[in-house]
Structure formats: C-alpha cells, structure tokens
Amino acid sequence: xxxxxxxxxxxxxxxxxxxxxxxxxxxxxxxxxxxxxxxxxxxxxxxxxxxxxxxxxxxxxxxxxxxxxxxxxxxxxxxxxxxxxxxxxxxxxxxxxxxxxxxxxxxxxxxxxxxxxxxxxxxxxxxxxxxxxxxxxxxxxxxxxxxxxxxxxxxxxxxxxxxxxxxxxxxxxxxxxxxxxxxxxxxxxxxxxxxxxxxxxxxxxxxxxxxxxxxxxxxxxxxxxxxxxxxxxxxxxxxxxxxxxxxxxxxxxxxxxxxxxxxxxxxxxxxxxxxxxxxxxxxxxxxxxxxxxxxxxxxxxxxxxxxxxxxxxxxxxxxxxxxxxxxxxxxxxxxxxxxxxxxxxxxxxxxxxxxxxxxxxxxxxxxxxxxxxxxxxxxxxxxxxxxxxxxxxxxxxxxxxxxxxxxxxxxxxxxxxxxxxxxxxxxxxxxxxxxxxxxxxx
Amino acid sequence: xxxxxxxxxxxxxxxxxxxxxxxxxxxxxxxxxxxxxxxxxxxxxxxxxxxxxxxxxxxxxxxxxxxxxxxxxxxxxxxxxxxxxxxxxxxxxxxxxxxxxxxxxxxxxxxxxxxxxxxxxxxxxxxxxxxxxxxxxxxxxxxxxxxxxxxxxxxxxxxxxxxxxxxxxxxxxxxxxxxxxxxxxxxxxxxxxxxxxxxxxxxxxxxxxxxxxxxxxxxxxxxxxxxxxxxxxxxxxxxxxxxxxxxxxxxxxxxxxxxxxxxxxxxxxxxxxxxxxxxxxxxxxxxxxxxxxxxxxxxxxxxxxxxxxxxxxxxxxxxxxxxxxxxxxxxxxxxxxxxxxxxxxxxxxxxxxxxxxxxxxxxxxxxxxxxxxxxxxxxxxxxxxxxxxxxxxxxxxxxxxxxxxxxxxxxxxxxxxxxxxxxxxxxxxxxxxxxxxxxxxxxxxxxxxxxxxxxxxxxxxxxxxxxxxxxxxxxxxxxxxxxxxxxxxxxxxxxxxxxxxx
Numbered sequence: 014x015x016x017x018x019x020x021x022x023x024x025x026x027x028x029x030x031x032x033x034x035x036x037x038x039x040x041x042x043x044x045x046x047x048x049x050x051x052x053x054x055x056x057x058x059x060x061x062x063x064x065x066x067x068x069x070x071x072x073x074x075x076x077x078x079x080x081x082x083x084x085x086x087x088x089x090x091x092x093x094x095x096x097x098x099x100x101x102x103x104x105x106x107x108x109x110x111x112x113x114x115x116x117x118x119x120x121x122x123x124x125x126x127x128x129x130x131x132x133x134x135x136x137x138x139x140x141x142x143x144x145x146x147x148x149x150x151x152x153x154x155x156x157x158x159x160x161x162x163x164x165x166x167x168x169x170x171x172x173x174x175x176x177x178x179x180x181x182x183x184x185x186x187x188x189x190x191x192x193x194x195x196x197x198x199x200x201x202x203x204x205x206x207x208x209x210x211x212x213x214x215x216x217x218x219x220x221x222x223x224x225x226x227x228x229x230x231x232x233x234x235x236x237x238x239x240x241x242x243x244x245x246x247x248x249x250x251x252x253x254x255x256x257x258x259x260x261x262x263x264x265x266x267x268x269x270x271x272x273x274x275x276x277x278x279x280x281x282x283x284x285x286x287x288x289x290x291x292x293x294x295x296x297x298x299x300x301x302x303x304x305x306x307x308x309x310x311x312x313x314x315x316x317x318x319x320x321x322x323x324x325x326x327x328x329x330x331x332x333x334x335x336x337x338x339x340x341x342x343x344x345x346x347x348x349x350x351x352x353x354x355x356x357x358x359x360x361x362x363x364x365x366x367x368x369x370x371x372x373x374x375x376x377x378x379x380x381x382x383x384x385x386x387x388x389x390x391x392x393x394x395x396x397x398x399x400x401x402x403x404x405x406x407x408x409x410x411x412x413x414x415x416x417x418x419x420x421x422x423x424x425x426x427x428x429x430x431x432x433x434x435x436x437x438x439x440x441x442x443x444x445x446x447x448x449x450x451x452x453x454x455x
Numbered sequence: 456x457x458x459x460x461x462x463x464x465x466x467x468x469x470x471x472x473x474x475x476x477x478x479x480x481x482x483x484x485x486x487x488x489x490x491x492x493x494x495x496x497x498x499x500x501x502x503x504x505x506x507x508x509x510x511x512x513x514x515x516x517x518x519x520x521x522x523x524x525x526x527x528x529x530x531x532x533x534x535x536x537x538x539x540x541x542x543x544x545x546x547x548x549x550x551x552x553x554x555x556x557x558x559x560x561x562x563x564x565x566x567x568x569x570x571x572x573x574x575x576x577x578x579x580x581x582x583x584x585x586x587x588x589x590x591x592x593x594x595x596x597x598x599x600x601x602x603x604x605x606x607x608x609x610x611x612x613x614x615x616x617x618x619x620x621x622x623x624x625x626x627x628x629x630x631x632x633x634x635x636x637x638x639x640x641x642x643x644x645x646x647x648x649x650x651x652x653x654x655x656x657x658x659x660x661x662x663x664x665x666x667x668x669x670x671x672x673x674x675x676x677x678x679x680x681x682x683x684x685x686x687x688x689x690x691x692x693x694x695x696x697x698x699x700x701x702x703x704x705x706x707x708x709x710x711x712x713x714x715x716x717x718x719x720x721x722x723x724x725x726x727x728x729x730x731x732x733x734x735x736x737x738x739x740x741x742x743x744x745x746x747x748x749x750x751x752x753x754x755x756x757x758x759x760x761x762x763x764x765x766x767x768x769x770x771x772x773x774x775x776x777x778x779x780x781x782x783x784x785x786x787x788x789x790x791x792x793x794x795x796x797x798x799x800x801x802x803x804x805x806x807x808x809x810x811x812x813x814x815x816x817x818x819x820x821x822x823x824x825x826x827x828x829x830x831x832x833x834x835x836x837x838x839x840x841x842x843x844x845x846x847x848x849x850x851x852x853x854x855x856x857x858x859x860x861x862x863x864x865x866x867x868x869x870x871x872x873x874x875x876x877x878x879x880x881x882x883x884x885x886x887x888x889x890x891x892x893x894x895x896x897x898x899x900x901x902x903x904x905x906x907x908x909x910x911x912x913x914x915x916x917x918x919x920x921x922x923x924x925x926x927x928x929x930x931x932x933x934x935x936x937x938x939x940x941x942x943x944x945x946x947x948x949x950x951x952x953x954x955x956x957x
Contacts (some may be wrong), residue, residue: 014805014806014810015805015809015810015811015813015814016547016548016550016805016894017814017893017894017895018816018895018896019817019820019896019897023896024817024820026897027820027821027897028820029826030824030827031820031823031824031827032536036816036820039816039819039820039840040720040815040819042688042690042720042839042840043688043690043719044690044692044693046693046718046723046724047692047720047725047771048719049718049719049720049721052718052808052812053590053591053721053808054590054808055587055590055591055718055807055808056587056803056804056807056808057803057807057808057813058805058806058807058808058809058810059804059807059808060805061552061774061805062923063799064552064804064805065552065555065556067804068556068559068797068800068801069561069862069910070578071561071576071580071583072559072560072561072576072827073561074575074576074579075561075562075565075573075574075575075576075577076573076574077479077543077560077561077564077570077704077788078567079566079569079573081566082610083568083569085568086844087566087567087568087789089564089566091490093487093488095487095520095521097558098521099520099521099524099525099528102524102525102528102555103533103534103535103536104517104528104529104531104532104533104535105528105531105533105534105743105744106533106535106549106554106741106743106744107533107534107535107549107741107742108532108533108534108742108743109530109539109544109546109742109744109745109873110742110744110745111531111744111745111871111888112931113532113864113865113868113874114930115865115868115925115928115929115930115931115932115933116531116868116873116925116928116929117531117532117636117744118473118474118527118530118531118929118930119527119528119529119530119531120527120531120744120745122476122527122530122745123527124472124475124744125522125945125946126476126477126478126791126946127945128944128945129478129668129945129947130512130513131477132944132947133510133512133945133947134510134512136508136510138945138947139944139945140944140945142745143746145602145603145606145787146602146788146789147788147789148787148788149602149606149786149787149788153525156645172696174788175736176785176788177788179784179785180785180786180787180788181705182638182784183613183729183763183783183784183785183786184613184645185645186783186784187616187647187783188647189561189615189647199819211862215956217504222506224502224503224837225504225599226503226504227504232496250506250510251506251509251510252500252506253501253504253505253506254504254505254506254507255506255507255510257877258507259504260509267788272757274563275563275564275565275566275567276562276563276565276793276794277459277562277565277566277567277569277574277577277601277789277790277793278566278567278788278789278790278793279680279747279787279788279789279790279791279793279794279795280602280746280747280792280793280794280795281759281789283787289724290760292942298745299942299944300944301934301938301939301942301943301944302938302943302944302948303933303934303943304933304934304937304939305929305930305931305932305934306923306931306932306934309472309473309931310472310473311473311474311930311933311934313933313935313938314932315935315938315939315942315944316939317939318939320637320877321605321637321638321640321641322636322637322638323637324637324641325637325640325641326640326641326643326644326650327644328637328640328641328643328644329647330641331606331608331609331638331641331644332603332605332606332741333603333604333606333637333638333641334603334604334605334735334745334747334748335603335744335746336743336746336747337743337744337745337746338741338744338746338747338761339741339743339746339747341524341744345524346518348477348487348512348513348515348518348520349487349488349517350487350488350512351485351486351487351510351512351513351514351515352511352514352526353488353510353514353563354486354487354488354490355485355510355512356506356509357490358490358492361490361493362501363502364493364495364497365493365495365794367498367500368495368496373550377940378799386500386501386502386503388502394768397528400570403570404570407573409569412566412569412573415568415742422890425575429552434490434491437491437494438494438495441495442940446918451883
C-alpha cells in the first residue's frame with residue numbers, strides 16, 4: 014500500500030507526455046555507479062490490517078498498564094479527552110509552519126494564545142512558540158546567556174535534571190564553554206564562589222524533588238551580572254512561586270505534563286520564557302499580532318530576522334521545525350484547567366506525594382534521602398538495589414520510580430518517586446504494601 | 456490588550472473580524488476542569504516558595520473551548536484539505552493508519568524511564584526503523600534523538616568534530632553550497648565551525664573548480680543536499696566526495712530531499728558519511744503546523760562509535776540500551792520524538808521496498824509533469840531534468856507586469872492550493888520552488904498547472920488583482936513590518952488598532 018493515486022494508465026499517459034517510455038527513464042541522468050543496480054533488501058509491502066497487527070505485536074512486547082510513579086520531567090497526569098479531540102484536528106496536524114499567514118490563522122492564533130499562557134504561567138513577559146523539549150531548552154537558555162554576557166563559564170546546579178546537564182555538556186565540549194557544577198547539600202544547591210559566569214542554572218523543584226531557594230540562586234546570578242536561568246515544573250506553577258516573580262531572567266520547562274501523553278519521552282515540548290530585555294535573543298518561532306490590509310486583527314510570524322533562514326550563519330539558534338502540535342495541546346489543556354484547575358492539580362500532586370512519602374517511610378530500611386522540603390517528587394533510600402526493586406515492583410503492577418545512583422553517587426540505593434493527582438489513595442496503599450513485600454523478599 | 460471577558464463565542468470564519476482570543480471569551484468563575492476530590496488527608500505542609508500570584512489563565516467552559524479551537528482549525532489550510540506544493544517541505548498525504556499507531560496505548564502511555572526489559576516493543580520499533588533507514592541510505596547505524604532536521608544537522612556536525620578530534624586534527628571550516636537551506640550555516644556556527652560558501656555554476660550545481668580551490672587541510676567537511684534545493688541531482692557527487700575525503704574531510708547529507716531517490720540511489724553509495732533524514736518529510740509523518748518532526752542521523756561504520764546514545768541494540772536475543780564507545784553524548788532529553796518514529800515505521804512497513812521506490816518514481820513523475828505543463832512565464836531557473844521539485848523564476852513576469860513571486864503565491868491561495876516556497880533558494884531571482892509530491896493525482900497536478908496559467912494571464916490583464924491577492928481567505932495580507940515594529944506577543948500587551956497602519 015503506497016498511498017499514491019496513480020493508475021498504470023495515468024503513469025503511461027504522463028510518461029508519454031514527457032516523451033519517456035518507463036519510470037526508470039526519469040532517473041537516466043543519474044551517473045553510473047550511483048543509480049542502484051539492484052533492489053534493496055527491504056520488507057515487502059503490507060496491507061493496512063497487516064501493518065496494524067504488526068504494530069499491535071510490537072506493542073504487546075511492552076509491559077503495559079503499570080501504575081506510574083516515575084517522573085524526572087515526564088509525568089502521568091490526567092489528560093482530559095478534549096485535548097486529544099481538538100489537537101488531532103487534521104487542519105492542525107497536517108499543516109506546515111505558518112509562513113502563509115492568510116491560510117494559517119488557526120495555528121498562528123493558537124500559538125499566540127500558547128505564548129500568552131506560558132508567559133502568564135512563568136510570570137515573564139515573552140514566551141516563544143515552543144522548543145523540542147525541556148533539556149534542549151536548557152541549552153538554548155545557556156546559549157542566550159553566553160551571547161548576552163560574552164562570558165564562557167556556566168554555573169550548573171547538580172540539582173538540574175541529569176539529561177539537561179548532559180546536553181549542556183555535549184555542546185559545551187564542542188563550543189569551548191566551561192561548566193562549573195555546584196553541589197547539593199541536603200538536597201539543595203550550595204552556590205560557592207568562583208569566576209564570573211554567564212548564567213546560573215537551577216531547577217525548581219530540582220531533580221530530587223526538593224524546593225530550591227530562589228533568592229539564593231537569583232542573588233548568586235545577579236550579584237555577578239549573570240543571568241538567572243530556572244527549569245520549572247509547569248504543573249506546579251499554580252502552587253509555587255513563578256520564575257518571573259522570583260526575579261529569574263529565563264525560565265524553561267519540560268512541557269509534557271501539559272497536554273501531552275508520556276509518549277516514551279517524545280514528542281513533548283520545551284516551554285521557554287524570557288525577561289523583556291532578552292526578546293531579540295529568543296530562539297525559535299514567535300507569533301505576533303498585527304493588522305491585515307483591511308485593518309482586521311491578524312497573526313503572523315514575527316521578529317524573523319533572529320532566525321536561521323534569514324540570518325544563516327549569524328543566527329542565534331538553528332531551530333526551524335519545533336513542536337507546534339504539542340504546544341497547541343498544551344494550550345488546550347491550560348485553557349481547560351484555568352488558574353483554579355492548575356492550582357488544584359498541583360495541590361493534589363503535592364499532598365499525595367507527602368502522603369506516599371509518609372507511607373513508605375514506615376517500611377523498615379526505607380527513608381527520605383533528604384530533610385529539605387519537597388513538592389511532588391522525592392528521593393528515598395532503599396535497603397536494596399533499586400534496579401532489582403523496580404523489576405520486582407513491575408511484577409506487582411507498579412513502575413516504582415527512577416534509580417538515582419548513576420547520577421548521584423552519594424545515593425547508590427536512591428529511588429526517585431513521583432506522584433500526580435491521578436494516583437489514588439488505593440494506588441499508594443498498594444504501592445507501599447508491595448514495596449514492603451519486595452524488600453522483605455530481597 | 457485583549458479585554459478579559461465580554462465576547463460571545465461565535466463568529467464568522469471568513470470575511471469578519473478575527474476570532475476572539477480565549478482571554479476575550481473568559482469569564483471569572485467559569486470552568487471546564489474537574490478533578491476527583493482529594494482522597495488523602497490534607498495537611499498544612501508549610502512549603503517554602505509558595506505562589507504569590509495567580510497565573511492569569513483564561514476561565515472558559517468546555518463548550519466554548521471546543522468551539523474556539525474548532526473555528527481556529529477552520530481558519531487553517533492543511534494537506535488534508537488539498538494540494539500543498541511547498542517546495543523542500545514534502546507536504547505529502549499523511550496516512551491515517553500512522554495516526555492510529557501514534558495513538559496506540561502501549562506506546563503513548565509509556566514512561567521513557569521504563570526499564571528496557573519492560574519496554575522491548577518500543578526498543579524494537581527503534582531497531583526496526585533504524586534497519587530500514589540504514590538500508591535506504593547505505594549507512595550502518597542511526598540515532599533517533601534529534602527532534603527535527605536542524606537538530607540532526609547539529610548532531611551530525613558534532614559527530615564530525617568528534618571524528619577529527621579522535622584523529623588529533625582540528626580543521627575549522629565546513630563547505631556549504633550557496634543554495635543551501637538556512638539551517639545548514641546556522642548549525643555549522645553552533646557546532647563551532649566556520650562556513651565557507653561554494654558558488655553554484657551555470658548548471659545550478661556545485662562548481663567543481665570552486666570546490667577544488669576551496670579544499671585544504673582546514674576543511675572539516677562538506678554539507679550537501681542531493682538532489683539540491685533547485686531540484687537537480689548533483690551529478691559530480693562522487694568526485695566531490697573524493698576531493699573532500701582526500702583531505703580527511705567528511706561528507707554530510709542533508710536529507711531534506713531524500714524523497715526523490717528512495718530505492719533509486721543511496722547517499723552511502725555516493726560517498727556520504729553522515730546522513731540526516733526528515734521523517735516529517737520523506738516518511739509521511741505530519742508537520743503539525745511546525746512540528747513535531749524527527750531528524751534521525753545515520754552514519755558509516757567508522758563513525759558509529761561517536762553517535763549520541765544510548766542506542767537501542769540487539770544484545771543476547773533481547774533489546775537493550777547501549778552507549779557508543781566514544782559517544783558525543785546526549786542531544787535529547789529522552790529517546791527523541793519516539794511516536795513520530797513509530798508513525799514512520801508504520802508508513803515504511805505499509806509501503807515496503809516496492810512502495811518506497813514508487814514514492815521516488817511518482818514524486819519525480821509529478822514534478823516533471825507539472826513543470827512540462829507550466830506556461831512560459833514560469834521559466835525553469837536551470838533548464839535540466841528536475842527530480843521531485845523544481846524552481847522557476849518569474850523575473851520576466853515581474854519586469855513585464857510588476858507581479859512578483861510573492862503575488863503569484865498569494866493568488867494561488869485563492870485557487871484552493873497552498874503556495875509554493877518563495878524567494879528560495881537565494882541564487883534564483885523571484886524564485887518559486889514547487890514540489891507537488893507523489894500523493895497528488897494527475898488531475899490535481901493539471902488543475903495546479905491551470906491555476907498557475909490563470910494567474911499568469913491575470914497578471915497581464917489586471918496586475919493589481921494579483922498584487923492584492925488573496926481575496927477569499929480569512930484575512931488579507933498581514934502587515935509584517937508593523938508586527939516587528941510593535942511586537943504584540945501576548946494578550947496582555949496593548950493591542951494594535953488601524954491607526955497604527957502606515
């Protein structure tokens with residue numbers, strides 16, 4: 014099944030009009046040795062039903078339906094059906110980047126509203142129309158700071174998500190940036206003095222779920238004329254202070270919890286907002302309001318001279334295709350939640366996380382890894398290898414969390430546990446009982 | 456500023472005012488959300504850093520939310536509505552069975568940190584897609600972490616850098632033809648390299664003598680799209696690759712135009728070392744209004760050890776994550792745009808080897824046929840057999856009538872077609888880059904040609920009518936200069952009024 018409409022007669026007629034005899038004649042000008050002389054060893058074509066059976070078979074090889082207590086940026090929140098039904102409108106799904114504004118007002122206005130809501134969420138005046146994901150957004154934020162300050166040192170809290178730290182590391186190596194990691198003391202970042210950085214980067218809450226001290230981080234940055242860059246958890250922005258209110262210059266977030274299923278980690282989206290002085294350095298698309306020739310309100314891609322197709326090798330970022338459809342999903346979900354729904358989802362997640370932490374700490378050998386305040390995710394230490402515990406918990410129907418030892422050598426038996434508003438009291442009681450059994454057995 | 460509240464949620468789709476914003480239809484206390492009552496004992500946690508402000512999000516009923524986004528959708532053109540001959544973007548039909556796959560609960564609800572032993576199906580999807588992609592491109596292994604084409608370019612260039620570093624060499628220049636996509640030079644700069652541009656010759660191809668002159672020990676590599684952005688196959692490619700390899704440079708394939716050669720020719724056989732593909736072009740995954748895409752990077756054997764990781768790999772009869780020995784590191788937060796890869800696999804398996812070759816044959820056939828049907832005012836920029844797309848110049852039309860490429864593009868919208876790409880590549884004056892794709896019937900291609908002809912005739916008879924097009928779309932041409940001069944990027948910024956127009 015190849016989805017082309019041409020009949021044999023169509024092909025013959027079209028080739029005839031071109032003065033060609035067969036389809037292979039279309040490629041006669043390719044040099045010898047380049048045109049393939051043989052058929053490639055590829056699978057045979059399949060009917061749709063057979064393809065669907067194949068995908069079903071692959072899907073069946075995943076352990077489905079685990080009750081999810083894993084987080085680390087990707088969370089199992091409740092997604093109302095309205096998000097999917099609106100986001101999957103084919104006009105959104107099958108259109109290109111809205112270069113022709115006259116026939117793209119739908120995508121443009123949806124992105125304008127997304128930008129407006131992300132700006133409101135972050136407490137900052139400007140948000141772009143999305144980046145790839147949270148961690149790569151962290152890299153774009155660092156790039157802004159390097160360009161803005163002309164410095165090449167970046168202060169990175171050890172509490173920043175490991176994947177974000179790794180990505181910043183990947184590009185820092187290529188670009189000659191020096192990354193200085195600042196340690197955690199009882200789970201919170203300890204900012205020590207050192208050569209002046211371009212940026213101070215931290216997560217709120219951090220990767221271990223701990224609520225960081227905003228003022229300490231922002232002061233560490235602004236006291237050295239560096240930018241304060243924070244990675245926020247968007248589902249907590251109804252209950253925690255907003256990055257802009259805390260004085261941050263750039264806020265980015267893994268936007269998946271808003272509107273997008275876990276999707277094995279992609280496609281998700283990076284949310285990105287900046288203080289007004291950084292507007293001209295923002296990577297990616299920006300949608301602006303304008304007027305059409307008849308004086309009507311209209312939307313269009315704007316400030317495009319920042320972008321790669323115009324600036325080419327002088328562009329601040331190479332991003333072109335981003336995550337528009339995921340941003341539209343986030344916009345629909347945010348509008349569905351409104352300010353009160355967002356606060357309630359955050360409040361319930363935090364309350365439930367503390368409830369589960371209490372339950373788990375009654376199990377012999379299990380303890381919270383830190384004494385500092387946490388939000389909806391927390392680290393515990395186990396009396397066994399977390400990898401074995403996760404495997405045993407999966408047999409009981411739970412995805413127990415994420416092992417911490419690889420990224421935090423001081424927590425070799427650490428397990429990161431996340432709770433969303435979707436987990437019920439019964440889920441948590443069951444999780445705790447299963448963990449007690451598993452630890453008793455190992 | 457959009458005044459909160461006060462607007463009804465119903466308005467005409469075309470001809471009237473803009474759709475109200477969500478904030479304009481918001482009313483305090485209205486809501487769409489519901490959540491179960493908290494079922495654990497609530498207590499005062501006394502958490503630090505509590506919210507000091509309530510985010511100003513709209514408050515709307517679900518009925519109005521649905522009406523709003525449905526009307527927005529109806530103010531948008533899309534492949535599912537009609538032909539979208541946007542050159543270089545490969546706006547082919549996106550099969551619905553691939554949508555079904557992306558909605559499959561076994562994948563959609565999978566957490567990325569699920570251990571490999573519990574996500575064998577997802578790893579199998581990556582491995583199976585990788586095998587097909589490597590067979591089609593003539594490469595050895597591929598990473599799916601890059602989320603789009605530009606991310607693929609940057610990843611490929613970092614692999615190039617790691618390769619040279621491993622050999623104790625530090626060349627600083629990457630060669631790029633002057634007809635390249637803008638992402639190429641931008642990616643080169645981000646990877647810490649300098650760009651050296653190569654001119655095109657009278658054939659519209661890389662000038663081989665200029666390439667010879669530019670080759671020296673400082674050349675890290677060459678980035679090339681083939682077929683190039685003029686829709687022409689670079690027939691000297693084998694010699695070009697040989698020249699670059701002679702100074703230990705690497706040759707990078709930008710997969711923007713891979714559609715034209717599926718099953719017909721392979722970058723690996725032409726001498727390319729690094730290949731990025733755009734699954735959202737060649738493998739029919741939808742563009743989503745500007746993403747999500749997926750830009751996997753495939754490489755030859757000697758570069759595999761530098762790929763980002765971990766890579767899903769068959770180990771002892773099962774799949775596991777394996778980090779390449781000298782990996783450049785991670786380039787995505789998780790495993791890339793996984794569900795986009797799943798869509799692409801569904802497409803690849805439906806088509807199979809025979810269907811994939813049909814894609815190349817029919818896309819080139821449609822492009823050649825369309826080009827043959829266009830009247831003379833749409834002159835081929837470089838008269839040579841095109842591949843899946845071609846570039847015409849309307850410089851002659853502009854001199855005769857004042858009608859420019861952008862005017863033709865806008866007029867096409869009134870005929871029910873999306874516009875082609877305009878003013879690209881930069882080497883062609885008044886360029887229209889046209890890519891019909893293989894999924895359009897000959898009748899649609901003929902109707903598109905007739906629309907171009909009608910616009911050409913109207914340009915002569917009544918140029919003002921073309922210059923003021925489009926006339927039947929939800930808005931007329933927006934004032935882009937005004938948008939840049941007075942950026943209104945959120946609904947809390949003071950709104951513009953017609954007094955702002957020049």
